[in-house]
Amino acid sequence: MTGRGVVWLGSPPFPKAAREALKDGRLRANLKRATTTIRDKRLAVASELDDWEALRESAAAIKRRAARHLDRYLLQLEESVTAAGGTVHWAADADEANRIVTGLVSATGEREVVKVKSMATQEIGLNEHLAEAGITAYETDLAELIVQLGDDRPSHILVPAIHKNRGEIRDLFAAEMGSWGRPAPEGLTDEPAALAEAARLHLREKFLSAKVAVSGANFACADTGTVAVVESEGNGRMCLTLPDTLITVMGIEKVLPAFTDLEVFLQLLPRSSTGERMNPYTSLWTGTTPGDGPQAFHLVLLDNGRTDTLADEVGRQALACIRCSACLNVCPVYERTGGHAYGSVYPGPIGAVLTPQLVGIEQTASLPFASTLCGACYDACPVKINIPEVLTHLRAEAVAAKGRSAEALAMKAAAAVLDSPRLLGAAQKAAALGGRALARGGHIGRLPGPLHGWSDSRDTPAPAAESFRTWWRKNRENR
Amino acid sequence: MRIALFITCFNDTVFPGTGRAVVDVLERLGHRVDFPQEQTCCGQMHFNTGYRPEAVPLVERFARVFGEYDAVVTPSASCAGMVRDNHPVLAEEHGSARLRTDVPKLVPRVHEFTEFLVDVLGVTDVGAAFPHRVAYHPTCHSLRGLRLGDRPQRLLKAVKDLDLVDIPAADSCCGFGGTFAVKNADTSAAMLADKMRGVVDSGAEVLCAADNSCLLHIGGGLSREGSGVRTMHLAEILAATEGGPR
């Protein structure tokens, strides 16, 4: 079962997409400002808790337990949700999940749904699928609205429109809101308050008229059947309470063993994602309640490659992700390239380890290499996913999948030289001669073949005339 | 204590002066250093690029060559990190029963140079003098891999006449990342540009680090820009004495 829909078809490999993104000065400036601000906020609120490290440990342990007994907890969740008046559906892949949701919406007779920001529905391409069935999905999260109005793609897990600044957003609202519903007010400025007000007026109409809502889920508790959505704008609360029918699409890895586990995650998530002690809205619901909130609740449990990921002993830790986006915000590569270069709904370090596992390494082979292995993501991750460890693991898979290549031959040859002090010594002498022939003033300006990318922006010192081992032999060995 | 120097293949070939500096400092402190000639490479490039089976003979060689020593000292944070974090992984994955027992025994005796000075020898003042303005770049492997903390700065602060300055966003990666700098040359260059700006703004004459690989990358950029800032391995600063910088 591979994860269909996760990657955007036709996306170029990372280095090529990154090269294009790096040319965009405005994108670089937006990203730098946004990521550095959020980084500092996160550090400040995380350091307030003296049990921060213990919380991370607990979160990792809870997620490990959930993954180890995933089958059991999912069945328990189904039982609890059903007992509380909800209906559980199982979707092996994106197609099946899309079919289920479309069928459920069609059965209500409605042609419009409001949506709470959700990675799972983006992953399966639900909006496009609904559109084909004549159903319009309205995104109600501010940043998702911006992406939707711009017919754009998200570039960040939490702030999908991080690549846009307020001037660009103003222009988009003025031009596009009218074709989706209530137009933007005349003379809209790029003041954040004015932009938020325009979105509020535009969205309010949708909240009040929609009969069906579609959401994702941050957590679902197996023991009680309680589902949780964590958000900042209140749009989620509107969608989760006002419509008659609520359909939640959730990756199977989101299940927690017990309601009390939320204590750990609700401390970690807001601090790691927005740098707040507590997020403004945390909605918890358990099945349905007569006369209060949606009277029909459907929970769609999505596999889409997750069971395969679970089978990989090193790679499975990526399933612990709570989508806080801290790893994106601290990533020096993401900070330069932005999210689109990753060609997937999951960008940044978590995308580099999750996407190849969900869809297979063959079509995503460049992603595990889109990192310097600097380790900032591992330090920041609230559930302690060792992202560099998974990256090097997936690199080995990418190399094995590729088979014979010029690089593989060179690496094998290098390994033979490096496993022999005699050959290494000979190579050092050859490099010293060759390097000195190429060098001007002790530096080599231009290197041949695939190394030109390196020498385009750096000088390289010529290899030393005398290697250390030669010096040692002359000066220490026979003293 | 029998001390062996693990120079690393890269320093051996490109920066032999760093190895001579380590020998100088340790001999000045009254220790005798061995250089087992059968040593070569820790396998970091192969491991990090996805060529794990190819790295295994290098792990075997490392365990064989250094197994008898009380301490193995290396002037490379990333190679020390490779041995500490990944040799056990490779031994488990692909190694013989012998390797699986030898590697975990050896690993605790492998030290990065500043760790060895501060933790094992218990010194921060190594009797060096270096009358220059110096910035220290905490490489990712020094900072987040080995958790060297402020050991390098404590050593530098004890150097006579040395003026230690900070660089902004010091903890962010310089963009080297081994084969990353070749495979993702454009992104690497963008990261390098930001790092260089910080180094130049700091007013440092010399940038030092506990790893020559990152210095090759940053120094190569600084040289191309004609910035006038030199790069030096920290060991070479610690080897400099009143008689004059090396």
Ligand code: SF4
């Ligand atoms: S991998 Fe960790 S840091 Fe990154 S989004 Fe997931 S939970 Fe957050």
